[in-house]
Amino acid sequence: MVIKFTPHAKDKLLRLKAIGVTKEKVIKAIEKPEKLTDGYWKRKIAQSKLTEDLVLRVIYEELEEDKIVVTIYPAQRRRYENKI
Numbered sequence: 001m002v003i004k005f006t007p008h009a010k011d012k013l014l015r016l017k018a019i020g021v022t023k024e025k026v027i028k029a030i031e032k033p034e035k036l037t038d039g040y041w042k043r044k045i046a047q048s049k050l051t052e053d054l055v056l057r058v059i060y061e062e063l064e065e066d067k068i069v070v071t072i073y074p075a076q077r078r079r080y081e082n083k084i
Contacts (some may be wrong), residue, residue, distance in 0.1 A: 002066045003027055009069040019074060021056060026072055029058045035080070043070060053077055 005013065005023075013023060025048070033046035034055075043061050050056040054074045061068045 001062075003030060003060075003069065004066050005069045006071075009071055012072045016072060016074065019054070020050065021072065021074070025050070025056060026058050026069060029056055030060060030067060030069070047080065049077070050074055051077075055080055 003026075005026075013021060013026065029046045029048040033048055035047040037045045037047075039045045039059055041061075043059050046058045046060065047055050053076065055077050056072065057075050058072050059070045061070060
């Protein structure tokens with residue numbers, strides 16, 4: 001499968017670069033997530049550790065041939081730590 005980014009996800013990637021979010025980290029989160037849950041509209045939410053206090057959450061859609069990253073955001077680890 002090929003991992004593609006929507007224009008919105010590309011923009012978020014640029015804005016989150018300052019806190020260490022890279023395309024490689026997003027791809028790794030999708031390929032080997034610490035946590036994977038179902039989201040709305042048949043989307044998936046992949047989660048991986050970003051820092052001691054933050055997790056990286058990646059929302060994406062799985063199509064037949066591709067995975068499409070819809071959005072990326074950091075979240076407080078404590079908000080999800082009981083669910084990891």
